[in-house]
Amino acid sequence: MPRIEAGSVREHRAQRLAQLIDAAEAILGEGGVEALTAGAVAKRAGIARNSIYRYFDSIEDLLELVVTREFPAWIDAVERAIAAEATPEEQAAAYVRANIEQAARGTHGRRASLSRASLSPSARERVKHLHTSLHEALAGVVGELGVPQPELTVAVLQAVVDACIRRIDQGDEPATVADFAAAATHRLLTDAHA
Template identity: 80%
Template sequence: MPKIEAGSVHEHRAQRLAQLIDAAEAILNEDGVQSLTAGAVAARAGIARNSIYRYFDSIEDLLELVVTREFPAWTTAVEDAIAAETTPQARAAAYVRANIEQAARGTHGWRASLSRGSLSDRVRQRVRELHGALHSALEGVVAELGSAQPELTTAVIQAVVDACIRRIDQGGDPEEAASFAVRSVHRLLAPDAG
């Protein structure tokens, strides 16, 4: 049995998988997807090449792990921000701000770029499903608002978020983008805006 470097086999596997994902992220950031090979990841992580397949079946699976790595924390941050507010309008603003804050943490741009160009259909579908959880949170907020056009309201709020995240990905100021987005959503939801 291989020597484990943690308190349990489960902890060891989790640590090793994190090392492999970290190594893949470093390769992707420095050299791009064309340089992401099993050998490169194993060398970067400091383990034998054949050992990496204990943690995933293919480079495509590793790409999925890289691209989806931040979704659980992102979704939790957004849901927590929404739950901390007491009015539907404040929850809508919290949804907007929390998404932009998560994007501003620095890795969204290259992950989104990778998602657009280098993933299989199966992995793209997984990314869509994970985005669906965020979309569901927004739909819940819009339902509370009692909008006469909930689908359109949801789409417009999400479009504002997406535009501001793109701005951040291109080097824009996160606080400026968040402030703009929150003001835009407040105007959209103002009772006399219709």
């Protein structure tokens, strides 16, 4: 039985998995998807090659873990931003701003590129499901606004988020983009009520 390097088996597994994901991210950053092999990950993480399969079934599974690593914190940040606001209009603006801020803090561009080009269809579907949970939060807020076309409003607000995230991925100043997006959200919602 391997030596446990944490307070519990669960903590040990979480630490080891984090090490493996860190190793995979480093390899991807240096050599791309072609360099991501079981041997390279094991060597980088400092464990036996066959031991990595205790944590995931394949390199494709590890790649999915890399792509989705930031999602729990991202979703939590967006939900907290929405909850901090009192009105649905401010909650919608908070949704837009929080998504843009999360994209600016992380490695969204690289992860999105990996998701589009390197994940299996089933893994892409799981990533899509994670995005859907964010869209549902926005749909709930828009539903409270009572706008005449709630689904279209959600789609347009999400398009604002997506376009602004692409601008950040291309190098635009995140604070400027977030301010623009929040103002655009307020204008859109005002027009939707008109």
